Amino acid sequence: MGFVRGQFPALAKEWAFFDNAGGSQTLQxxxxxxVEFLTHRDVQIGGSYEISQLAAEALMDGRRAAQTFVNAAxxxxxxxxxxxxxxxxxxxxxxxxxxxxxxxxxxxxxxxxxxxxxxxxxxxxxxxxxxxxxxxxxxxxxxxxxxxxxxxxxxxxxxxxxxxxxxxxxxxxxxxxxxxxxxxxxxxxxxxxxxxxxxxxxxxxxxxxxxxxxxxxxxxxxxxxxxxxxxxxxxxxxxxxxxxxxxxxxxxxxxxNYELAYSTTAVVAYIQELGRRAGSQAEGRALFEAGFEAIARQEEVLTNRLLDWLRGRNDCRVIGDATNEGNLRVPTVSFRVEAVRSGAVARAMDDHKVAIRFGDFHSRRLAELLGEDHDEGVVRVSMVHYNTLAELERMLSALPEILVKDSAA
Known part of the structure; x- marks a missing residue:
């Protein structure tokens, strides 16, 4: 985990980021x-000169990385x-x-x-x-x-x-x-x-x-x-x-956007490195898959802990499946708290430097269909593999105090 968290400069802050479904932190x-593109290749592609050729090469490298990412032909x-x-x-x-x-x-x-x-x-x-x-x-x-x-x-x-x-x-x-x-x-x-x-x-x-x-x-x-x-x-x-x-x-x-497309190469290389550190001897796409297998294992621990905690409360209700049988769930968990507006829960968590979110997350039709579009929507905790159990326990320790305080209000 030390290697993982060291790749994300923002994780050095005191905040625990549990709003990753809205946007994850960015790899160094x-x-x-x-920076490398903007410093050394920042010209339009299609020219005959060397720097333009390097720019075109960076864009194609980004496409090849994305090809690996999705397993395209x-x-x-x-x-x-x-x-x-x-x-x-x-x-x-x-x-x-x-x-x-x-x-x-x-x-x-x-x-x-x-x-x-x-x-x-x-x-x-x-x-x-x-x-x-x-x-x-x-x-x-x-x-x-x-x-x-x-x-x-x-x-x-x-x-x-x-x-x-x-x-x-x-x-x-x-x-x-x-x-x-x-x-x-x-x-x-x-x-x-x-x-x-x-x-x-x-x-x-x-x-x-x-x-x-x-x-x-x-x-x-x-x-x-x-x-x-x-x-x-x-x-x-x-x-x-x-x-x-x-x-x-x-x-x-x-x-x-050439430089952003080029950055795809770093994302793929990072996930492959996770596969390598998990013990895979593979290369290319197979190594990339091994990296995601390691990600899934870490995230399963986080998902199960949060769902276990929510199931053990009589004042919380998970939206959707409250179990994770076969790890067929990602660590995006939405819930409601009895008699407490969802926004109040999220805003109170701000004081603990834990970033969660409330609302319908641009899935408004689903929120309306489920009857969950009232009282500021639902609370959502969305984790990824760089989150730790210690961060999650910090959030879970703060929640009971928040729930009691807000329900009394």
């Missing part, structure tokens, strides 16, 4: 890549953008001409608004938006509820890998197989999954997968994977002379 290595399947929200909007705009009036897109109200709103806006072009019902008893998306919605006009199903409120991992490979068997494509919001487990777009056979690097230990940028043949079919959003075959540049108007 990622900062170093940014080729680096050209990687599109960089400012955020997941912006990239889903990019995808929706680039796909628009593929839809005819009456064609259908299926979304889920359990998703973050990023993977709902851009598709909803296609209604004005005659696209029919259907909603995959969320089963509030099992707190799951069920394929038996999706099946009756799909027909010959269904072109796309949009789904989250993990809800940023519920923390439960959806079986994306199973969903993708189900969707493809019915002739549609799938777009996955992987934001809440990507910091915690290895992404495998090839193994899962997903068509599009989007996530934010700033929630995966890098700076504020995001990555979209798309199958190469599908990216080739998309309309370009850049200049008219960027033809359909200019992949992925036609989807990166103004070009991506």
């Amino acid at each position: 290595g990622a900062m170093d890549r940014i 080729r680096p050209e399947e990687i599109v960089f953008g400012p955020s997941t929200t912006a990239l889903v909007q990019t995808l929706a705009a680039a796909m628009r001409s593929q839809f005819q009036p009456g064609d259908e897109i299926i979304v889920s109200h359990a998703d973050h608004e990023s993977n709902i709103g851009p598709w909803e806006r296609l209604r004005e072009f005659g696209v029919v938006i259907k909603v995959w019902p969320f089963d509030t008893k099992s707190m799951r998306l069920r394929l038996e509820d999706l099946a009756p919605l799909m027909g010959p006009r269904t072109k796309l199903v949009c789904v989250h890998h993990v809800s940023n409120i519920l923390g439960q991992i959806n079986p994306v490979a199973e969903i993708a197989e189900f969707v493809h068997a019915r002739g549609a494509k799938i777009c996955v919001d992987g934001v809440a999954y990507a910091p915690h487990r290895a992404i495998d777009v090839t193994g899962w056979d997903v068509d599009y997968y989007i996530f934010s690097l700033y929630k995966c230990y890098g700076p504020h940028t995001a990555i979209m994977y798309g199958k190469y043949e599908l990216l080739a079919e998309l309309d370009g959003l850049y200049h008219y002379f960027y033809g359909k075959d200019k992949i992925p540049g036609k989807l990166e108007p103004g070009n991506p």
Whole structure:
């Protein structure tokens, strides 16, 4: 753990960061890549001169690192953008001409608004938006509820890998197989999954997968994977002379942020180093997967401790699954406190230098569906592998005092 925490300068502060689903802390290595680019390669790509060639090399290195990150077939399947929200909007705009009036897109109200709103806006072009019902008893998306919605006009199903409120991992490979068997494509919001487990777009056979690097230990940028043949079919959003075959540049108007794309190399190298320190002798993608296996083991301890504590209270109620059977949950845990507004809990925790959050986290439709949109939403504690049990115990020691004080008020 000493090595891990030493890679994140912000962790030297007295704060315990438990708001990682909103954005993780940034690796020193990622900062170093940014500085190195801006110091030694800060020119436009496409020139014949040496520095421009070095800039282009850095961007391609970033794409190759992102290729490893998601297990894509080729680096050209990687599109960089400012955020997941912006990239889903990019995808929706680039796909628009593929839809005819009456064609259908299926979304889920359990998703973050990023993977709902851009598709909803296609209604004005005659696209029919259907909603995959969320089963509030099992707190799951069920394929038996999706099946009756799909027909010959269904072109796309949009789904989250993990809800940023519920923390439960959806079986994306199973969903993708189900969707493809019915002739549609799938777009996955992987934001809440990507910091915690290895992404495998090839193994899962997903068509599009989007996530934010700033929630995966890098700076504020995001990555979209798309199958190469599908990216080739998309309309370009850049200049008219960027033809359909200019992949992925036609989807990166103004070009991506070079230095932030380059920082992806540091994130991948760090996770590989975690795999190496966990005893793996592998290289490349296999070593990267070993790093995430080590991450999952650390996070399982944190998740189980927090859930155990919450289950032992009669004044706290976990939103979603209150257990972590098979470690099929990420360490994002939302809960409510009886008779206490969620904002009061989070603000009181500020005094203990513990950063947690309250609200609906841009998953407002889910909060409304669950009836959790009142009294300032829910309390959310979102951890990652650099958090420690000592930090968690510090929070848990402070909570009873806060709950008693606020309920009395």
